[in-house]
Amino acid sequence: MKTEVVTICGTSADKEKIDAAGEIIRSGGLVAFPTETVYGLGADALNPQAAGKIYAAKSRPSDNPLIIHISRMADLPLIAEGVPETAYQLAKVFWPGPFTMIFKKTRLVPVETTGGLDTVAVRMPADRTALMLIKAAGGFIAAPSANLSGRPSPTDARHVIEDMDGRIDMILDGGATEIGLESTIIDMTQNLPVILRPGRITEAMLAKVLNQAVSAPPLRKVQDVPRAPGMKYRHYAPWGKLTVIEGNEDKVVSYINRQLNADRAAGKKTGVIGTERTVGLYDADSVKNIGRREDELSIARQLYRILRELDDEKIEIIYSETFTETGVGQAIMNRLLKAAGYRVTEV
Numbered sequence: 099m100k101t102e103v104v105t106i107c108g109t110s111a112d113k114e115k116i117d118a119a120g121e122i123i124r125s126g127g128l129v130a131f132p133t134e135t136v137y138g139l140g141a142d143a144l145n146p147q148a149a150g151k152i153y154a155a156k157s158r159p160s161d162n163p164l165i166i167h168i169s170r171m172a173d174l175p176l177i178a179e180g181v182p183e184t185a186y187q188l189a190k191v192f193w194p195g196p197f198t199m200i201f202k203k204t205r206l207v208p209v210e211t212t213g214g215l216d217t218v219a220v221r222m223p224a225d226r227t228a229l230m231l232i233k234a235a236g237g238f239i240a241a242p243s244a245n246l247s248g249r250p251s252p253t254d255a256r257h258v259i260e261d262m263d264g265r266i267d268m269i270l271d272g273g274a275t276e277i278g279l280e281s282t283i284i285d286m287t288q289n290l291p292v293i294l295r296p297g298r299i300t301e302a303m304l305a306k307v308l309n310q311a312v313s314a315p316p317l318r319k320v321q322d323v324p325r326a327p328g329m330k331y332r333h334y335a336p337w338g339k340l341t342v343i344e345g346n347e348d349k350v351v352s353y354i355n356r357q358l359n360a361d362r363a364a365g366k367k368t369g370v371i372g373t374e375r376t377v378g379l380y381d382a383d384s385v386k387n388i389g390r391r392e393d394e395l396s397i398a399r400q401l402y403r404i405l406r407e408l409d410d411e412k413i414e415i416i417y418s419e420t421f422t423e424t425g426v427g428q429a430i431m432n433r434l435l436k437a438a439g440y441r442v443t444e445v
Contacts, residue, residue, distance in 0.1 A: 120234025
């Protein structure tokens with residue numbers, strides 16, 4: 099299959115390109131497109147065969163559910179039933195945006211899209227290209243991240259090309275994504291809303307709108323039955339062996355440098371993910387500055403890019419510092435721990 103790459107410029111000329119992409123999806127094909135979070139791999143959410151193509155292109159386990167993207171609230175009742183009033187309260191504040199809610203699905207939604215579950219994950223993205231494409235494609239696009247399963251999610255079209263060239267019909271290149279981490283996912287099928295995947299919309303933000311607490315599963319627990327994307331399988335991982343080191347900053351730096359010396363003696367190519375304050379303290383083949391600890395949004399935006407850069411450099415052993423586990427930091431650590439396969443060393 100030849101994959102066509104089409105550049106989106108933010109002008110009126112984009113409509114014709116996006117309409118063509120929409121026709122591909124209507125015809126059962128696959129199109130990668132930008133959202134404000136990461137690039138998505140889109141197919142007709144109501145077409146079981148098209149959903150199957152997503153799993154095949156990504157080499158994704160078939161029990162890992164897909165998110166359905168919509169562009170208008172009027173379409174929600176067509177795919178979700180029993181939507182509580184609290185969901186409409188949240189949608190009023192966070193849609194369009196990096197926020198996904200899980201509901202009971204209607205018969206219109208095939209189980210091929212939901213990973214065999216009787217629930218459906220729904221999001222309304224804020225990105226202009228994404229919204230235009232959803233409308234052009236008929237209103238319902240199933241779209242996980244546009245990468246090979248398990249790899250770091252793509253935050254730029256060139257990442258999509260690396261993983262998907264020759265596997266899908268088209269890539270809409272809209273440049274770098276704004277947020278860089280996937281959407282927050284919340285389960286609305288229970289009495290107490292539960293965060294299944296942390297993201298830019300934080301626990302505190304949700305609790306403020308609902309005027310009640312929301313719960314979240316432990317960051318370091320793998321779910322046996324994935325009720326949402328990214329809950330069960332190893333995700334976001336570089337090719338190299340990544341270990342997260344936690345503890346006092348001085349001890350972390352000292353420990354990592356000792357490990358680097360041993361790895362170098364063993365002939366391994368090494369990398370470190372550090373902060374603006376510590377990157378000058380490491381002696382590795384590649385040291386990545388993920389930013390200032392105080393700027394969590396910047397760290398989130400850069401994480402996947404850095405993991406892919408380490409892959410490009412063929413780094414075999416990677417060490418990363420830890421970050422706060424509250425606010426957006428919770429989402430950063432969720433992705434980092436999954437990328438490491440929960441390999442953590444405390445010093």
